[in-house]
Amino acid sequence: MNKLKFNYTSLSFLPILVCIPLGYQLITNIHFGGLKLFQEFLISAFNPKIDNEIIIIVINRLNETILIGFFSWLLSIIFGAIFGILSSNIFYKIFNIPNFFFIIIRVFLTIIRSIHEIIWGILLMQIYGINFSIGIIAICIPYIAVNSKVFAEQLETIKYESFESINQINAPKFSTLLTLIWNPIINTFKNFGLYRLECSIRSTVILGLFGIGGIGTSILLSFQTLNFRELWTYLWSLAILIILSGLIFKKIKFNNTNKILSIFFILVFFITILFSFSYFLYFIFNNNFENFNYVSSLFKSSSYLGLFDFLKLILETIILSLLSTGIAISLPPLLIGIFDNNTSIIFIKFFAFLLRLIPTPVILLTLLTFNNPSLSLAALTLGLHNAGITSKLLLTNLDSQDKRYYIAMKSLGISKKTSWLLGLFSQQAKSYLAYCAYRSDIIIRETAIVGVIGSVGLGWQLQESLSSFAFQEVTIVLIAYSSIAIVGELINGKIKNSLT
Amino acid sequence: MNNTLLELENISYKYKNNLILNKVNLKINSGEKIALLGKSGSGKTTLISVLNGTIKPTQGVVKLFNRSFEELDRKQKCKITTIWQDLRLIEDLTAEQNVNCGLLAESNFYFALKNLLNISSFKKAHKYMQLCRLHSSIYDKKIRELSGGQKQRVAIARSLIQGSNILLADEPFNNLDPKLITTIKNLLLDNVDKNNKKNSPKTTLVALHRLDLLNDFDKVIGIRDGKIFFNIKTTNLKKIHLDKIY
């Protein structure tokens, strides 16, 4: 047992070995031209620009971000729940639908999920132009599929006995379904759905960097014009927004028995569905489909992408994912283990917060000030951003953990670091790795974001093909990208199952 | 007039090469009160699951009103209600919401929604909960906050509120004290709702271990290793019968 625990512990540290090739490439690519810019970037963090003009801009831009973020959250939660129900076993059992449809819908959702919202955004913007609702749709497509997976997983926890007993009452099928799924759906909304608002806002910011509007667009513009003080005004205001969006829901206590609140939610639910359908109809009838003709003619364009180049891109994307995952897994426990004192932990927490706050493209652009673009740099960026997320989880779990072993070991005279490793971290290692497996799913999808800017992998090729309107190439790249994500999800699912 | 309600013809049920029910033949007539005896693992729960249609037998036919289960529509299947040995309540809903689930069959989707939102009428539910001697303080408690005996009675109330002709009860007296057992036994065997004609004649089959309660039943069925050993009038029950099955 102890040996096993130790294995999980060492598995959490081993991936740091990715730093060897990564560091090598980074060092050979270093240049000092932009060091001064980097310095300026750091100093501006403590000296953001604050005047009437910029505050008005911030408020306007944040409004856009909040609107896109909020509506994409609302839609993706509601339709996520609906698709979650449609892809759950219980639905098929109650309505006696052949399993064939169940497989179709699951495969469909898996494919949609495998493509990052940035790619949906870039594609849709290319076809329909920049438009408020395109941002919402781009976020909603993968989010609905991700949320539906979580809802479906929760619906699988319904006991077969409960199903049988309600079924035996022989109620109308929809009543049976509703009665059985009610609590799992509400609990998933409370535990998972509320936290997704923050994710929607982050995704809106990233889409903003690609031109959809909101604070993200301002962030990119201020970076491009090297207005670092302005940049930090936007970043800090975004930080406030993200912290507030987390707090608001923590303060509201959702009570199932509150009738007015329940009726309010039901109303929101139906109004959202009605609104979406009417928008959908509006979209269909107001679109003259010229765009589509234009797109379909482009499909006939031939691809200049050679097989060798293509395989190279796939390999790059896989390596990028592996390197980033290695950093995201090992960096947090390593840093926390080495610097295990209160001041350092506060510093680590702050640093992790910054890494989560600053959108990955901006991190990458910052690093580019003193390093030439390379695969390693893109991997470092993605790894650092995700390490910010894994370290938050690790620190929270370490905080709430039983510290008796740790104290006992220290009192035996074992060194502080060893006691931390064997007494504290080793208890966490397994669940930490399970979470990292889930995280690496997301990392694979996010390779698209850094790929576009860092000119590596399929993400970069996608941008290239899109800007040269080579839609056949786009299709090939999308298929490759989505296959990698799906295979990754399957492997990670297996790893997760063996860890829980 | 043929008043057979439920009929098992040559039923066998196999689970992973174990013969759990072995060529069972059984007729349940309208208005009969039947006690089902047998030690643990003898097949009582399995027999009840075959009778209410949740388990499909490996062999043989189950008939309700002389028709096999596949031919019946939803309303006809509602004629059977079950009190499960493991209760099968919905843990996250309140006691009164669970009892209201018994009304789902005769109501529409809107009622199901109102029940979950806690804005439906609980008048009928409370009436049945009172009959089961459940105190009003537990009406709006979640199932997992209740004691074993309280859960048991919530399950009984949910079953009785359905107003079905045929009641199958699997060890319904578990977790109940002697006084409650008498109350519940009278509820299960008498007509609960004398004003409601729909409820008359109540046909009941109860699996139980309490031999002292047998006098209230018309018939006794003894089961052992998935085989029916006797199916006789209670007045004819002798000690040798019981020796065979225990």
Ligand SMILES: Nc1ncnc2c1ncn2[C@@H]1O[C@H](COP(=O)(O)OP(=O)(O)O)[C@@H](O)[C@H]1O
């Ligand atoms: N789901 C099941 N899986 C495996 N064996 C079962 C299952 N259900 C019942 N059995 C077996 O069937 C036999 C009869 O069980 P059951 O009908 O529950 O008996 P009783 O209710 O009289 O205690 C037992 O030997 C039991 O082990």
Ligand SMILES: [Mg+2]
């Ligand atoms: Mg039993």
